[in-house]
Amino acid sequence: MARYVVSQLGRFLLLMVAVAVVTFALVSLSPVDPLQANVGQAALMSMSEEKRAALAAYWGADTPMLERFLAWAGDLLHGDLGMSLRYNAPVAEVIASRAANSLALMGVAWVASGVLGFVLGVAAALREGRLLDRFVRGYCFVLAASPTFWVGLLLLIVFSVWLGWFPLGFSVPVGVAAADVTFADALHHMALPAITLSVVGVANVALHTRAKAIDVLNSDYVRFARARGLTRREALIRHGLRNLALPAITLQFSQIAEIFGGSVLVEEVFSYPGLGQAAVTAGLGGDVALLAGIALVSAALVFAGNLAANLIYGLVDPRMRPVRRQKEVADD
Structure with a gap:
């Protein structure tokens, strides 16, 4: 270790x-x-x-x-x-003041897209070739080909301009003192940007999970489980979820970089004061110190995500633990 x-x-x-x-x-x-x-x-x-x-x-x-x-x-x-x-x-103060907004936005979108993508992928695999499967695939293909900023603009026009359900932008109400901003206000302003990142991030997870789930359903051990009287859903839940977990974890943690890149565009569309908006401001203004600081923070975030995925692999599958792998290499 x-x-x-x-x-x-x-x-x-x-x-x-x-x-x-x-x-x-x-x-x-x-x-x-x-x-x-x-x-x-x-x-x-x-x-x-x-x-x-x-x-x-x-x-x-x-x-x-x-x-x-x-x-x-x-x-x-x-x-x-x-x-x-x-x-x-100081760069540290600028990053600290905006990191909370960005991390909250990306965290909500990351969890929501991963959970929803996994559920949709498994559901589509269980209904392969049926209406639900075609709907999920169509939804994923459309969103996978749609730019994040374009989806954000559409949601902004529909839910903020036409329906008025969400504010037009910013992380807090305009003209309200910071001490008077409630958690509900912050959540209301973060909802639409988080939804934008979530619906775009669902596509890759759902499609890859569906493909892996179909392979698992066609495997010999699932066929044997079905021969014992289990349904497709029961066989997949009892014997296939662990095999689906590793690729799902890989996709989920690899999405951290995509979520961060998408948050830059989303924060610009919704005027959301986060690290992405600060990075755009620094790039357009030639503020190299701030841009380098944000780049280091984002790279550390992506590295931490990949490291967390490697550690979680060992919890899901003991054969993937670093110590075991090194011991096997040494024995060879």
């Missing part, structure tokens, strides 16, 4: 270094001028050369990428993510 932990820690550190380097390189190669993006073309043209030079030094526009990266990496080793020039606040 110690060797497994050390190997995972090494992979995590390599991932963080790669994400940081790629983020800084992409921002440096980007055509976005941080001065023009944050000051404005008209205001920038009216400034004196001294003022432009001072702003360029403040934004690091005249500093080579390698020098900026080394300075930022040195501060990071001391626990400092740098200063967000776009928000005029």
Whole structure:
């Protein structure tokens, strides 16, 4: 187990270094001028050369990428993510203030899409070729081909503009003090963005679960169980769910990256103040410190999801435990 932990820690550190380097390189190669993006073309043209030079030094526009990266990496080793020039606040504070909204949104959508996708996939497999199966497949094919922002816009038009069931955007009511915002208010504003992420994320889980469930239903041990008098549903529940669990866990935890990417678009559509919206603001404004911080947090989140999936594998199937696998390799 110690060797497994050390190997995972090494992979995590390599991932963080790669994400940081790629983020800084992409921002440096980007055509976005941080001065023009944050000051404005008209205001920038009216400034004196001294003022432009001072702003360029403040934004690091005249500093080579390698020098900026080394300075930022040195501060990071001391626990400092740098200063967000776009928000005029430490990056850690900006991320902390928006992480709660994003994690709540992504957590609800992640759980809902996984549970609903698994149930729909199993139900479609049990009714293979029938009306329910055709409906589930059609639903999944349409949503799998639909952009997240387009689905969000449709739901926003129908349920917010036409029906008025949900607010048009933001995470809290406009004009209400933070102390007066209730949990019901926050949940009401989060509902439609979470529904958008959930209905889009259902497609892959449902289709893969359906395909695996059909394979299980056609297996020899399920046929033997049915020969003993069990129905298809009883045989699948008693003898097939564990075999369905591993691919479902793989899909569920691999969706963390997709959920995070989809939340960026959803937060923009619904003006939801989260990490996704902050990442877009940082990218358009050339705020490399904030963008690198959000990239590191998102990469750590995806890595934690994959690690959790590997650990859960051992609980579902003892043959997948890291210690057992390493012992078998050593014996060979």
